[in-house]
Amino acid sequence: MQWSWYPVQLSFYVATVATIWTFILAILAAFWMTKKHRKGKAIIETIFFLPLVLPPTVIGFLLIIIFGRNSWVGQAIESITGNSLLFTTTAAVIAAAVVAFPLMYQSIKTGFLSVDSNIIGAAQVDGATEWVILWKIVIPLSFRSILTGVVLGFTRGFGEFGATLMFAGNIPGKTQTIPTAIYLAIETGATNIAWYYVWISISFSFLLLFIINRIRGDT
Incomplete structure (x- = not known):
């Protein structure tokens, strides 16, 4: 196995795209769930948090079942694009988004709940609409929590391994990210190459966690 920048570049790309989509979904989900009297709220939130506790292989398996060629979703996508999602960069993005969503959702929801209800009531x-309240009041007042959620979600997506390995594979130059590159390096005895990727991952994760602590005002 030879050293390559591709896993690093792909990891950043996958985490960035996954974070963008997860951010949109988490914002909408958190705003909807913070409203009172939502039927089935406990069940829905339990589903939201399942990726935090399920083994990554289970998540990967479920993604294959949902988006595989034998599912109607997978068949519909293949009929439109002409290609299956399995073992593609898009599959890596989906896997990263699924595992990142709970962390981002929880942080954003916490920020939304901290907004003074009197301000929203006023x-x-x-005459402000729900969308105006969300974009003009709730989001600005929850900025720190939202930014923390984005950083946590990005970090989680950046380091995703199990679900990515099953759903997107570990194809060098195509779907190989830093975690799967480390796995392959160790499997092939290329310990030195594994260390390069490990240090890149540790350094970047440390930087992001440091940013979170600064956002929270910790010393």
Whole structure:
């Protein structure tokens, strides 16, 4: 096995795209779930948090079942694009987004719940719509929690391994990310190459966690 920058570049690409999509979904889900009297709220949130406790192989298996060629979703995608999602960069993005969502959702939801309800009530009295309240009031007042969630989600997606290995594979130059490159390096006895990827991963993760602590105002 030879050293390559491709796993590093792909990891950043996958984590970035996954974070963008996860951010949109987490914002909408958190805003909807913080409203009172949502039926089935406990069940929905349990589903949201399942990726935190399920083994990565289970998540990968479920993604294969949902998006594989034998499912109607997979068949529909293949009929439109002409290709299966399995063993593609898109599959790596989906896997990263699934595992990153719970962390980002929880942080954003916590920020939304911290917003003074009196401010929201006053905006409603003045005729503000739900979307105006979200974008003009809730999001600005939850900025720190949202940014923390984004960083945590990015870090989680950046380091995703198990589900990515099953769903996207470990194809050098195509779907190989830093975690899967480390796995292959160890399997082939290329310990020195594994260390390069490990140090890149540790350094970047440390930097992101440091940023989170600064955002929270920790010393």
